[in-house]
Amino acid sequence: xxxxxxxxxxxxxxxxxxxxxxxxxxxxxxxxxxxxxxxxxxxxxxxxxxxxxxxxxxxxxxxxxxxxxxxxxxxxxxxxxxxxxxxxxxxxxxxxxxxxxxxxxxxxxxxxxxxxxxxxxxxxxxxxxxxxxxxxxxxxxxxxxxxxxxxxxxxxxxxxxxxxxxxxxxxxxxxxxxxxxxxxxxxxxxxxxxxxxxxxxxxxxxxxxxxxxxxxxxxxxxxxxxxxxxxxxxxxxxxxxxxxxxxxxxxxxxxxxxxxxxxxxxxxxxxxxxxxxxxxxxxxxxxxxxxxxxxxxxxxxxxxxxxxxxxxxxxxxxxxxxxxxxxxxxxxxxxxxxxxxxxxxxxxxxxxxx
Ligand SMILES: Cc1ncc(COP(=O)(O)O)c(C=O)c1O
Numbered sequence: 001x002x003x004x005x006x007x008x009x010x011x012x013x014x015x016x017x018x019x020x021x022x023x024x025x026x027x028x029x030x031x032x033x034x035x036x037x038x039x040x041x042x043x044x045x046x047x048x049x050x051x052x053x054x055x056x057x058x059x060x061x062x063x064x065x066x067x068x069x070x071x072x073x074x075x076x077x078x079x080x081x082x083x084x085x086x087x088x089x090x091x092x093x094x095x096x097x098x099x100x101x102x103x104x105x106x107x108x109x110x111x112x113x114x115x116x117x118x119x120x121x122x123x124x125x126x127x128x129x130x131x132x133x134x135x136x137x138x139x140x141x142x143x144x145x146x147x148x149x150x151x152x153x154x155x156x157x158x159x160x161x162x163x164x165x166x167x168x169x170x171x172x173x174x175x176x177x178x179x180x181x182x183x184x185x186x187x188x189x190x191x192x193x194x195x196x197x198x199x200x201x202x203x204x205x206x207x208x209x210x211x212x213x214x215x216x217x218x219x220x221x222x223x224x225x226x227x228x229x230x231x232x233x234x235x236x237x238x239x240x241x242x243x244x245x246x247x248x249x250x251x252x253x254x255x256x257x258x259x260x261x262x263x264x265x266x267x268x269x270x271x272x273x274x275x276x277x278x279x280x281x282x283x284x285x286x287x288x289x290x291x292x293x294x295x296x297x298x299x300x301x302x303x304x305x306x307x308x309x310x311x312x313x314x315x316x317x318x319x320x321x322x323x324x325x326x327x328x329x330x331x332x333x334x335x336x337x338x339x340x341x342x343x344x345x346x347x348x349x350x351x352x353x354x
Pocket of ligand 1: 065094095176204205206207208209210300301328329330
């Protein structure tokens with residue numbers, strides 16, 4: 001942490017990039033990702049211009065938003081010179097898949113401890129975890145997960161290895177926010193090349209990436225509204241997002257107040273719960289696929305797109321708006337939930353969950 005100094009706003013993009021450049025980082029993700037205009041989707045909805053920021057195309061193991069944050073997190077990890085990364089996450093975690101892919105790039109072994117039972121049909125992210133060569137353990141709950149991580153770390157150490165438990169790395173939230181400050185700068189440049197500026201940015205949010213986009217807008221004095229759409233009711237997103245934004249400002253050495261009233265987050269598109277597809281989300285997945293050939297996922301991005309589509313249909317977004325939809329990845333879940341797309345919804349989907 002640097003010492004925070006009062007900051008005159010707005011900052012220039014170059015000044016923000018220079019601050020981020022002081023944070024240790026590796027080069028893992030493909031950047032810049034494309035910004036594509038979804039003309040057919042806009043026409044179909046009779047709505048605003050919609051641009052899709054293709055962060056599903058960040059390059060490693062089917063891509064996604066976590067590869068950008070792993071550049072910062074794993075830079076911090078590598079200072080300990082580990083040979084093995086141990087991480088505890090959910091059974092069908094996008095983050096787990098991208099972590100294994102990134103660790104493979106760095107020549108590190110990955111041990112995944114996933115919360116849940118091994119399904120009979122291995123699909124989606126879990127299938128890719130196996131393909132990537134992770135050592136995989138299953139844990140009944142968070143306590144069991146922690147115990148397995150600690151046990152494997154001790155065993156690796158006893159065998160002469162150098163384990164690092166990634167859950168203990170403090171960077172997760174701030175790394176995501178830093179990554180999405182930078183993504184916003186990319187988007188603004190890409191739109192400026194078309195002589196445009198965004199009026200709204202939509203993204204599936206658990207608070208981390210959204211904090212970055214909110215901060216970018218605030219630091220630059222840009223006039224867009226950041227609309228996070230949550231896929232989980234686990235958190236109070238406004239306070240969580242504002243808290244992550246404050247930590248990130250602290251890491252950048254900036255003294256700028258952020259309060260939770262500045263955070264716009266829609267929690268009405270979760271459906272019946274985290275990890276369970278919703279009708280509106282599934283319709284959004286089909287619509288993006290059928291109008292643009294862009295594959296979303298039914299757990300995160302489909303639900304965020306459902307929010308955007310609803311806001312067009314209900315007149316919250318008008319024809320003059322310029323909307324950016326950040327595609328955060330998660331696409332392997334379409335295979336987990338295969339029967340949603342074949343019309344055989346009465347048959348159980350392979351693997352379940354997110
Ligand atoms: C596909 C996808 N979108 C969005 C999110 C939420 O991103 P954040 O944690 O940066 O809010 C996740 C988190 O796991 C995700 O996997």
